[in-house]
Amino acid sequence: MSWTKKILRVNLTEGSVNVEPLNMEWASQYIGQRGLATRYMFEETDPQCDALGPDNKLMFATGPLTGTMASTGGRYSVITKSPLTGAIACSNSGGFFGAELKSAGWDMIIFEGKSPSPVMLNIINDKVELLPADDLWGKSVWETDKLIHEKANDPQTRVAAVGRSAEAGCLYSAIINDLHRAAGRSGVGTVMASKNLKAVSVRGTKGVGNIKDPARFLASTSEQKQVLAENAVTGQGLPAMGTQVLMNVINEVGALPSRNMQDVQFSEANNISAEAMLEPRESDGKANLTTNAACFGCTIACGRISTIDKTHFSVENKPEYWGNSGGLEYEAAWAMGADTGVGDLDALTYTNFICNEDGMDPITFGATVAAAMELFEKGAITTEHTGGMELKFGSAEALTWCVDVVATGEGFGADLGLGSKRLCEKFGDPDLSMTVKGQEFPAYDPRGIQGMGLTYATSNRGACHLRSYTVASEVLGIPEKTDPLVTDGKAGLVKAFQDATAAVDSMGLCVFTTFAWTLDNMAPQIDAACEGDWTVDRLLEAGERIWNLEREYNNRAGLTGADDTLPPRLLKDAAKTGPAEGKVCGLDEMLPEYYGLRGWTTDGQLTDDVRQKFSLPA
Amino acid sequence: MDYLPADAVKNVVTLEVDESTTPNQLVDKYRVPRAEVHLVLINGIYVDEVDRDNPLNPNDTLAIWPPVAGG
Numbered sequence: 001m002s003w004t005k006k007i008l009r010v011n012l013t014e015g016s017v018n019v020e021p022l023n024m025e026w027a028s029q030y031i032g033q034r035g036l037a038t039r040y041m042f043e044e045t046d047p048q049c050d051a052l053g054p055d056n057k058l059m060f061a062t063g064p065l066t067g068t069m070a071s072t073g074g075r076y077s078v079i080t081k082s083p084l085t086g087a088i089a090c091s092n093s094g095g096f097f098g099a100e101l102k103s104a105g106w107d108m109i110i111f112e113g114k115s116p117s118p119v120m121l122n123i124i125n126d127k128v129e130l131l132p133a134d135d136l137w138g139k140s141v142w143e144t145d146k147l148i149h150e151k152a153n154d155p156q157t158r159v160a161a162v163g164r165s166a167e168a169g170c171l172y173s174a175i176i177n178d179l180h181r182a183a184g185r186s187g188v189g190t191v192m193a194s195k196n197l198k199a200v201s202v203r204g205t206k207g208v209g210n211i212k213d214p215a216r217f218l219a220s221t222s223e224q225k226q227v228l229a230e231n232a233v234t235g236q237g238l239p240a241m242g243t244q245v246l247m248n249v250i251n252e253v254g255a256l257p258s259r260n261m262q263d264v265q266f267s268e269a270n271n272i273s274a275e276a277m278l279e280p281r282e283s284d285g286k287a288n289l290t291t292n293a294a295c296f297g298c299t300i301a302c303g304r305i306s307t308i309d310k311t312h313f314s315v316e317n318k319p320e321y322w323g324n325s326g327g328l329e330y331e332a333a334w335a336m337g338a339d340t341g342v343g344d345l346d347a348l349t350y351t352n353f354i355c356n357e358d359g360m361d362p363i364t365f366g367a368t369v370a371a372a373m374e375l376f377e378k379g380a381i382t383t384e385h386t387g388g389m390e391l392k393f394g395s396a397e398a399l400t401w402c403v404d405v406v407a408t409g410e411g412f413g414a415d416l417g418l419g420s421k422r423l424c425e426k427f428g429d430p431d432l433s434m435t436v437k438g439q440e441f442p443a444y445d446p447r448g449i450q451g452m453g454l455t456y457a458t459s460n461r462g463a464c465h466l467r468s469y470t471v472a473s474e475v476l477g478i479p480e481k482t483d484p485l486v487t488d489g490k491a492g493l494v495k496a497f498q499d500a501t502a503a504v505d506s507m508g509l510c511v512f513t514t515f516a517w518t519l520d521n522m523a524p525q526i527d528a529a530c531e532g533d534w535t536v537d538r539l540l541e542a543g544e545r546i547w548n549l550e551r552e553y554n555n556r557a558g559l560t561g562a563d564d565t566l567p568p569r570l571l572k573d574a575a576k577t578g579p580a581e582g583k584v585c586g587l588d589e590m591l592p593e594y595y596g597l598r599g600w601t602t603d604g605q606l607t608d609d610v611r612q613k614f615s616l617p618a
Numbered sequence: 619m620d621y622l623p624a625d626a627v628k629n630v631v632t633l634e635v636d637e638s639t640t641p642n643q644l645v646d647k648y649r650v651p652r653a654e655v656h657l658v659l660i661n662g663i664y665v666d667e668v669d670r671d672n673p674l675n676p677n678d679t680l681a682i683w684p685p686v687a688g689g
Contacts (some may be wrong), residue, residue, distance in 0.1 A: 249657065
C-alpha cells in the first residue's frame with residue numbers, strides 16, 4: 001500500500017476543505033505523484049482552460065514511496081496547466097515538504113477555484129484549515145517562511161510558498177519549499193499566486209504506514225541503499241562535487257551553450273564550475289561551497305550549501321545575504337552564467353539566492369536574460385527600455401540587476417518576467433527565443449548532444465532535461481555509452497528514458513538514483529510497499545501510459561506535432577567549435593522514427609490503438 | 619583535484635610528452651588510482667577504457683574526471 005488513500009480537495013472560491021478517498025483504480029495504473037495527478041487533471045480540467053483562470057487546478061502530489069525509508073523518497077510534484085507553455089506542467093521538488101505532507105496523512109492536495117483574498121493552507125495531520133494571508137502577501141518566500149514558523153512555533157513545520165515574482169505575474173515563478181528547494185519550472189508558482197494562495201504549511205507526525213510487507217521492504221530498501229553507496233557516481237561523485245561538476249565536462253564536450261546559444265563553448269566555464277566552488281577566495285579564505293546537503297531520506301546528498309564573498313559588489317551592503325543558503329546547481333549556473341556570458345561565481349550565487357528568495361525558475365530566468373542581452377546587442381532593447389542598464393553579454397552588474405527587478409516585477413522586470421518567447425516576440429525577433437513550446441532550454445546544446453534535441457522537442461512540458469536525460473548515455477556512459485554526435489538510435493534511447501523517468505517520478509523517487517539504479521532496483525522496493533504485483537514491466541507500462549496521457553492532454557490543449565521542433569538557430573546554424581564543429585541538430589532524422597516507436601500518427605497524434613493499449617480515458 | 623600536477627592553473631597544465639605517450643601512462647605518472655579515472659576525453663571526445671593505451675597525437679587535449687554526473 002503506502003498510499004494514504006486520502007486526498008484533500010480545497011475549493012478556494014468557496015473557502016472549503018474536503019476529504020476524499022484516493023481513486024485506487026487510477027493509482028494502480030498511474031502509480032502516484034506525476035502520473036496520478038495527471039490523471040486527475042485529465043478528468044477534472046479542460047485542457048484549453050486559461051492557465052491563470054479559476055478553472056485551472058493546482059495539485060500537490062506525493063508518490064507511494066514518498067515519506068518512506070526508500071532512499072530519496074522525499075519527492076513531491078506540482079501538477080497544473082502551465083501559463084508559460086499552455087501544456088501540462090509537472091514540477092518536481094525535494095527537500096522535506098513532500099514527506100511531511102505524506103506523513104500528515106495525505107497523498108495529494110487539489111486546489112481549485114480562486115480565493116477572493118490571499119489565503120494559506122495550514123495542515124497539522126487531520127486538522128486542515130484555510131487561513132487569511134493578507135499579512136504574507138507582498139512578502140518574499142523567505143519572509144513568508146519565517147513568519148509562518150514564528151506563528152506555528154514548531155521548527156519542524158514545512159512550508160511551500162510563492163514569492164513576490166509570482167504575485168507580480170512573472171510567468172516562470174516557482175513554488176519554493178524548505179527555503180531553497182523548488183518546484184521550479186513552467187510557472188507553477190504563477191498559477192498558485194493567481195489563485196491568491198500564498199503558502200501551504202504542513203506538519204505531519206503519523207509517518208507512512210500501510211506498507212504491504214514491512215520486513216521485505218526494510219530488507220529491499222537497505223539492499224538498494226548499499227547499491228547507491230557503492231556506486232562511484234552516487235556514492236562519491238555527486239556528494240563531493242554536486243551537479244556543477246558538469247560545467248567543465250560539458251564545455252569540453254562542446255555542448256555548453258553560451259551567449260544565448262550562439263556558441264557551444266564558454267571560455268570562462270572553469271570560473272563558475274564545481275572546481276571553482278571549492279577554491280578558497282582571497283577575502284576570507286573560505287570556499288564558495290560550505291557543505292553538501294541531502295533531501296528527506298536521501299543517501300546521495302548532492303545538494304550544495306554556499307556563501308557569497310562578503311566583499312562582492314552584489315552583497316557588500318547587504319549583510320542579510322552573507323550567510324549560508326542553497327548554492328548553485330549546474331543547470332542554474334549554466335543559464336545565469338554561460339548562457340549570459342557571465343563568469344562571476346559570486347554574481348551567480350547571488351542571483352541563485354534571489355531566485356530562491358522570491359521564487360523564480362533560474363533556468364528560464366537566465367535564458368531570458370540571455371535573450372534580452374542579444375536583443376540589446378542588436379539594438380531592439382535599449383537603455384530607454386531598461387532605465388539606463390546596459391544589458392551586455394558578460395555583465396555581472398546587468399545580471400544581478402535583472403534578478404532584482406524580476407523578483408519584484410518593477411519596470412523592465414515585468415518584460416523579463418514574460419519569459420524569452422514573449423519577450424522576443426514583443427521586441428520583434430521571435431527566433432532569438434531558445435525555447436520549445438515556450439519553455440527555455442537547459443544546459444546541453446543539442447548540436448553537441450543530439451539525443452537532447454529530440455528530448456527537448458518532444459518533452460511534454462516544453463524544453464527540459466529531466467524528461468529523458470540521455471546525457472547519461474551520450475556523455476557519461478550510463479547505462480551504456482552512445483555517440484553524442486550521431487542521431488542513429490536516439491529515438492529509441494529517448495523513448496526508453498522518457499518512459500522509465502515517468503515511472504521513477506511517479507513512485508516519489510529522485511531521478512538521480514538512476515545513475516546507479518535501474519527499474520530492476522526499484523521494482524522490489526515498490527513491490528514490497530504497495531499492494532498488487534509491481535514488476536519492471538508493469539512500471540515501464542505505467543511510465544509509457546503516463547507519457548501518452550500527458551501527450552493527450554497537450555494535444556487537447558491545442559498543441560500539435562508542429563510544436564515538436566527547435567529554434568532555427570539549432571537546426572540551421574552549425575556549432576562553431578569543439579567536437580560538434582560544423583554540426584546542427586539533426587532533429588528531422590530522429591522525430592519520425594520516434595513517432596513510429598510511440599505508435600503515433602506522422603503528425604504526432606495518439607492513435608486509438610495506443611489509447612486502447614494503455615486504457616487511456618476517453 | 620588532489621592529483622593535479624603542482625603547476626596546474628585552473629585545473630589545466632601544458633605537458634611535453636614523448637610521441638608514444640598514452641592516457642594511461644599519464645594517469646600512472648601522476649599517481650592517479652586507475653579506479654578513480656572514470657571519464658576520459660581527448661579533444662572533447664570520449665575515450666573508452668580499452669582505448670586508453672593508444673598514443674596521444676600532437677596538441678591533443680586530454681581531460682580526466684573522477685566519477686561524475688549531474689542534471
